[in-house]
Amino acid sequence: xxxxxxxxxCQSDHARFAEKIYDVVIVGSGVSGAIIAKELSSQGKxxxxxxxxxxxIYTMNGYNKYIETFYGNINKDNNAPYPxxxxxQSPSSLDVDKLTPGVPDTKxxxxxxxxxxxxxxxxxxxxxxxxxWQATCxxxxxxxxxxxxxxxxxxxxxxxxxxxxxxxxxxERELGVAADxxxxxxxxxxxxxxxxxxxxxxxxxxxxxxxxKHVDGMTIxxxxxxxxxxxxxxxxxxxxxxxxxxxxxGKGYVPVGALGTxxxxxxxxxxxxxxxxxxxxxxxxxxxxxxxxxxxxxxNTEIISQAVAHKIDIDPDSQRVTxxxxxxxxxxxxxxxxxxxxxxxVFVLAANPIENAKLMLASGLNSSSDMVGRNLMDHPYxxxxxxxxxxxxxxRGPQGTSGIEEIRSGQFRSQxxxxxxxxxxxxxxxxxxxxxxxxxxxVDNQQQYGTDLRNGLVNNVSxxxxxxxxVEQLPDPNNRITIDPSYTDQIGNYRPVITYSLxxxxxxxxxxxxxxxKEIFAQIGVEDHTxxxxxxxxxxxxxxQEMIARGGNHFSxxxxxxxSSADSVVDRNQRSWDHDNLYLVGSGSxxxxxxxxxxxxxxxxxxxxxxxxxxxxxxA
Amino acid sequence: xxxxxxDFSVTLTGFSTFRLQGTGMAAPYFETVQKIIGPATLDxxxxxYQAIVATAxxxxxxxxxxxxxxxxxxxxxxxxxxxxxxxxxxxxxxxxPKDWWGAYGxxxxxxxxxxxxxxxxxxxxxxxVGVTPAGAKAPGYDSWVNAPVxx
Numbered sequence: 001x002x003x004x005x006x007x008x009x010c011q012s013d014h015a016r017f018a019e020k021i022y023d024v025v026i027v028g029s030g031v032s033g034a035i036i037a038k039e040l041s042s043q044g045k046x047x048x049x050x051x052x053x054x055x056x057i058y059t060m061n062g063y064n065k066y067i068e069t070f071y072g073n074i075n076k077d078n079n080a081p082y083p084x085x086x087x088x089q090s091p092s093s094l095d096v097d098k099l100t101p102g103v104p105d106t107k108x109x110x111x112x113x114x115x116x117x118x119x120x121x122x123x124x125x126x127x128x129x130x131x132x133w134q135a136t137c138x139x140x141x142x143x144x145x146x147x148x149x150x151x152x153x154x155x156x157x158x159x160x161x162x163x164x165x166x167x168x169x170x171x172e173r174e175l176g177v178a179a180d181x182x183x184x185x186x187x188x189x190x191x192x193x194x195x196x197x198x199x200x201x202x203x204x205x206x207x208x209x210x211x212x213k214h215v216d217g218m219t220i221x222x223x224x225x226x227x228x229x230x231x232x233x234x235x236x237x238x239x240x241x242x243x244x245x246x247x248x249x250g251k252g253y254v255p256v257g258a259l260g261t262x263x264x265x266x267x268x269x270x271x272x273x274x275x276x277x278x279x280x281x282x283x284x285x286x287x288x289x290x291x292x293x294x295x296x297x298x299x300n301t302e303i304i305s306q307a308v309a310h311k312i313d314i315d316p317d318s319q320r321v322t323x324x325x326x327x328x329x330x331x332x333x334x335x336x337x338x339x340x341x342x343x344x345x346v347f348v349l350a351a352n353p354i355e356n357a358k359l360m361l362a363s364g365l366n367s368s369s370d371m372v373g374r375n376l377m378d379h380p381y382x383x384x385x386x387x388x389x390x391x392x393x394x395x396r397g398p399q400g401t402s403g404i405e406e407i408r409s410g411q412f413r414s415q416x417x418x419x420x421x422x423x424x425x426x427x428x429x430x431x432x433x434x435x436x437x438x439x440x441x442x443v444d445n446q447q448q449y450g451t452d453l454r455n456g457l458v459n460n461v462s463x464x465x466x467x468x469x470x471v472e473q474l475p476d477p478n479n480r481i482t483i484d485p486s487y488t489d490q491i492g493n494y495r496p497v498i499t500y501s502l503x504x505x506x507x508x509x510x511x512x513x514x515x516x517x518k519e520i521f522a523q524i525g526v527e528d529h530t531x532x533x534x535x536x537x538x539x540x541x542x543x544x545q546e547m548i549a550r551g552g553n554h555f556s557x558x559x560x561x562x563x564s565s566a567d568s569v570v571d572r573n574q575r576s577w578d579h580d581n582l583y584l585v586g587s588g589s590x591x592x593x594x595x596x597x598x599x600x601x602x603x604x605x606x607x608x609x610x611x612x613x614x615x616x617x618x619x620a
Numbered sequence: 621x622x623x624x625x626x627d628f629s630v631t632l633t634g635f636s637t638f639r640l641q642g643t644g645m646a647a648p649y650f651e652t653v654q655k656i657i658g659p660a661t662l663d664x665x666x667x668x669y670q671a672i673v674a675t676a677x678x679x680x681x682x683x684x685x686x687x688x689x690x691x692x693x694x695x696x697x698x699x700x701x702x703x704x705x706x707x708x709x710x711x712x713x714x715x716x717p718k719d720w721w722g723a724y725g726x727x728x729x730x731x732x733x734x735x736x737x738x739x740x741x742x743x744x745x746x747x748x749v750g751v752t753p754a755g756a757k758a759p760g761y762d763s764w765v766n767a768p769v770x771x
Contacts, residue, residue, distance in 0.1 A: 071756065074712060203761075271763075398764075401764070452634075462768060
């Protein structure tokens with residue numbers, strides 16, 4: 001069991017926290033903060049984590065309260081399991097509406113300035129957004145690190161795929177990735193000789209197989225003239241499956257099951273609950289609490305939860321960070337708080353790209369490049385959906401088990417965005433609210449009841465196919481998060497002000513995705529039901545193609561990494577160019593988002609940072 | 621009246637009394653409907669159902685016809701009946717149309733809500749389409765690889 005004495009939000013302890021000089025102070029307990037805390041505390045360093053959200057989820061009872069909240073919530077959105085917290089709010093897709101040009105939309109936590117509303121969310125609780133992530137763990141392609149050199153678009157990374165490869169290996173161990181190396185070796189992705197993933201690939205769904213039957217080997221010609229042969233391929237994911245006996249040179253791997261239980265095993269295999277987002281009820285999906293638990297077991301990590309960092313102090317001479325101020329609250333509903341400060345030798349902002357940038361800006365730290373908060377990226381998604389020619393068993397298994405990767409790479413990336421395609425095992429839900437909306441349609445509009453209603457549901461739901469196109473976005477300094485004293489929360493902290501749009505590069509990729517979906521549907525014999533409602537907040541027309549842009553929850557770029565302090569915020573180790581004991585970690589550092597879900601890559605990047613932090617601590 | 625509510629629910633859902641009672645939700649749903657629309661209106665609806673069952677006298681086509689004409693298309697009974705179907709399938713009570721509330725409702729209208737966490741997991745929609753509720757009643761590792769079985 002965790003050492004609860006190291007988790008504290010007692011008001012009386014603030015004086016003690018203020019006096020001690022920690023080796024490392026980390027803001028945020030999501031995957032980045034947890035990994036850094038675990039590694040450094042394992043090496044004897046004293047670590048303090050400030051977490052804005054609540055922490056009472058180490059026990060099965062605590063975690064199960066989230067699940068009960070989810071069951072009882074009429075909305076089943078990404079944050080449905082996590083109660084509203086007025087003192088550490090999270091953005092909600094339920095607050096997103098069509099924007100009126102020139103009129104800020106202020107009804108949610110985000111103040112949306114446009115031109116397009118950003119629908120994406122994150123979760124401010126212990127463990128962060130890994131509580132609601134889908135756990136897709138694709139590596140980036142080698143070409144993604146050289147976007148400017150190869151395609152004349154976006155930015156190059158300060159290093160290449162080969163540099164990150166060993167850190168990917170470590171991240172795949174910590175997150176517990178289930179995949180087959182042979183499936184994942186494409187477009188020059190390389191692995192160490194004899195490398196295997198910790199667990200065997202998660203079995204692909206019956207729906208995947210029904211799609212693959214028609215699509216495998218299908219030849220398409222991209223608009224650039226390049227040809228591709230499509231293949232339905234299994235998705236690497238941080239979800240517990242069958243351990244690979246050959247892992248780690250034959251040492252094998254033991255899946256990390258549910259926390260807070262000493263009963264018989266639980267969470268050591270995915271149980272097919274189909275609810276990875278917004279919460280895995282058996283904890284077979286990795287979440288950062290699993291890493292935090294190990295950090296706490298070292299006895300060198302302390303966590304102050306319900307402590308919202310709001311200001312960074314800088315020594316004017318050395319430009320080093322001296323302390324971080326936080327507001328500690330007892331009741332998430334009440335605007336009452338106590339001020340506290342913490343001191344450290346190294347400081348790590350690991351609070352996600354929006355909150356990291358917000359904290360910097362609130363402290364007057366725009367960076368010498370003025371890039372803090374800029375280059376905000378996400379993965380815009382478009383959907384295409386229809387009915388398979390036969391019953392396909394939709395709505396079973398983890399939410400994604402296969403995808404199509406062939407349009408992630410190619411010379412076309414000098415012209416338009418690449419994308420990957422997910423086959424969604426949960427059917428049309430993301431696009432239409434199915435299966436509830438199917439029920440409402442049959443009952444309210446078609447006056448169905450009894451056996452006819454049941455047959456109608458089987459026919460409408462079990463044949464559903466949703467293809468989700470996850471499209472890359474380039475760093476654009478005009479897409480940004482800013483702060484404005486007019487917009488604060490009830491304890492006086494800034495709310496993020498979001499300015500967001502999609503460039504022609506992404507829009508052209510999205511439009512091509514829709515075109516390709518029609519080719520794929522024709523190949524399978526899918527009856528296309530895609531409908532882009534013009535009243536939807538994400539409705540767009542590009543070159544005559546209608547579509548709806550949806551958020552991908554992959555915030556990136558707001559403290560962008562680069563080779564020079566002139567045009568980036570952090571160096572190759574995610575250390576601030578301006579403040580040499582300050583690290584800004586996570587997907588905010590990504591110079592390109594490309595076509596991989598961000599968590600695996602940001603976890604790998606954290607392992608690089610850890611090596612530099614240890615060097616810093618040695619010399620300090 | 622509770623027994624009549626079950627009989628009516630069997631007709632509306634196509635599931636047997638045994639299956640409906642097995643969800644453990646029959647009483648909470650009966651109480652929910654009674655509380656929101658008032659016992660008088662619910663009794664009136666259930667008695668109307670009883671009357672048409674008697675008239676149909678076992679003839680399915682006649683019953684279907686009477687159900688559509690005197691219940692589904694009735695401005696008072698239609699919206700409530702559709703709500704009872706939705707309760708059984710997804711556990712959610714949907715706010716009644718404003719027109720309905722203006723004509724027949726009393727007190728505060730209230731919002732849509734999930735009757736209880738169990739109402740979600742016991743929804744009949746899931747077994748109907750051969751799956752378990754998203755996030756509950758785990759079917760087990762590897763359960764998604766073969767063709768579905770419908771109940």
